[in-house]
Amino acid sequence: MTPESAARRPGRRPGSADTRGEILAAARRVFAEKGFDKATVRGIAREAKVDPALVHHYFDTKEGMFAAAMRLPVTPHQVIPLLLEGPREEIGERLVRFILRATSAPETREPMVALIRSAMTNEQAATMFREFISNALLYQVADRLEVPHLRVEAAFAQMFGMVMARHVIKLEPMASATPDELVELLAPTVQRYFAG
Amino acid sequence: MTPESAARRPGRRPGSADTRGEILAAARRVFAEKGFDKATVRGIAREAKVDPALVHHYFDTKEGMFAAAMRLPVTPHQVIPLLLEGPREEIGERLVRFILRATSAPETREPMVALIRSAMTNEQAATMFREFISNALLYQVADRLEVPHLRVEAAFAQMFGMVMARHVIKLEPMASATPDELVELLAPTVQRYFAG
Numbered sequence: 001m002t003p004e005s006a007a008r009r010p011g012r013r014p015g016s017a018d019t020r021g022e023i024l025a026a027a028r029r030v031f032a033e034k035g036f037d038k039a040t041v042r043g044i045a046r047e048a049k050v051d052p053a054l055v056h057h058y059f060d061t062k063e064g065m066f067a068a069a070m071r072l073p074v075t076p077h078q079v080i081p082l083l084l085e086g087p088r089e090e091i092g093e094r095l096v097r098f099i100l101r102a103t104s105a106p107e108t109r110e111p112m113v114a115l116i117r118s119a120m121t122n123e124q125a126a127t128m129f130r131e132f133i134s135n136a137l138l139y140q141v142a143d144r145l146e147v148p149h150l151r152v153e154a155a156f157a158q159m160f161g162m163v164m165a166r167h168v169i170k171l172e173p174m175a176s177a178t179p180d181e182l183v184e185l186l187a188p189t190v191q192r193y194f195a196g
Numbered sequence: 197m198t199p200e201s202a203a204r205r206p207g208r209r210p211g212s213a214d215t216r217g218e219i220l221a222a223a224r225r226v227f228a229e230k231g232f233d234k235a236t237v238r239g240i241a242r243e244a245k246v247d248p249a250l251v252h253h254y255f256d257t258k259e260g261m262f263a264a265a266m267r268l269p270v271t272p273h274q275v276i277p278l279l280l281e282g283p284r285e286e287i288g289e290r291l292v293r294f295i296l297r298a299t300s301a302p303e304t305r306e307p308m309v310a311l312i313r314s315a316m317t318n319e320q321a322a323t324m325f326r327e328f329i330s331n332a333l334l335y336q337v338a339d340r341l342e343v344p345h346l347r348v349e350a351a352f353a354q355m356f357g358m359v360m361a362r363h364v365i366k367l368e369p370m371a372s373a374t375p376d377e378l379v380e381l382l383a384p385t386v387q388r389y390f391a392g
Contacts (some may be wrong), residue, residue: 120360133367150381157360165356171326
């Protein structure tokens with residue numbers, strides 16, 4: 001997605017750009033206030049002053065709305081099928097390549113880094129991030145693959161640390177390493193956690 | 197170290213508590229302004245308006261001064277001998293146990309988390325943190341153990357992600373996992389990076 005396409009909204013449905021934007025702005029306020037778990041589609045519709053059916057028209061799930069509101073490049077609906085499809089012994093490589101791809105362009109990486117920054121400096125944002133990451137992402141992945149939650153969190157910690165070291169702390173040589181170098185190094189780690 | 201013992205300074209040498217505190221305050225200003233690499237003992241002495249010999253009286257090295265100024269529980273002078281002493285095939289376990297111990301008590305963990313928080317939200321703090329972590333810690337460890345820098349950074353990323361997931365994002369079950377559970381899970385990962 002280019003910054004242009006993210007800025008321009010569909011445009012074919014006059015007025016809908018604003019409605020979608022207003023729903024997302026309402027979602028950001030409700031998620032920040034209530035956290036991910038306690039926020040509801042109904043509550044977000046009320047905050048946006050629209051019918052809940054309209055919220056469902058734009059967003060299938062609360063997870064999808066959260067990802068759109070926070071402009072996250074990594075959503076449960078992408079990650080879960082990615083991990084389930086294809087050989088189980090290549091899960092580590094698929095996940096590492098996906099995370100590297102999702103974080104390679106600044107326009108997809110920056111919203112995620114912004115969310116992490118607020119989670120690290122603000123208790124409410126930390127709660128929202130923790131609930132989303134665990135209930136909507138990590139526990140789903142763990143349960144579908146029948147892997148203990150702690151092992152999936154160890155894989156998350158490795159990926160989280162890599163993205164921070166590469167793009168925020170900008171440690172060299174990690175910041176300039178090629179995707180293939182990082183896959184060679186990190187995929188066996190992730191594979192081991194998922195095989196456990 | 198209890199908060200009490202950290203707050204009370206030696207005390208046997210009257211007046212020295214203030215001098216040491218003034219040197220550390222000067223060090224924080226100089227490190228923040230110049231980063232870790234360009235800061236010098238001489239420059240810190242000038243900022244603190246004391247003789248460089250007095251700075252050396254309190255702190256053996258620039259690394260030691262940085263760790264004291266930032267109240268870091270993990271210093272190069274502890275980590276490097278820890279990794280070099282004892283069987284090479286147990287490096288992963290030694291490192292994971294050391295990091296878990298150093299981050300278990302809030303009074304030693306919080307200053308480190310505070311430094312990471314500033315590094316994630318402030319470009320100058322990021323430079324200072326990056327230079328210290330790479331030049332004073334990771335490259336030293338890598339060179340002494342003859343391990344490629346990238347592999348040591350992968351181990352750093354795993355440990356960094358674990359500490360953030362456990363103590364800042366507070367993901368469960370990772371936040372409540374016992375040290376032994378985490379050693380079992382993470383030590384083989386770190387061992388593999390150091391064996392490469």
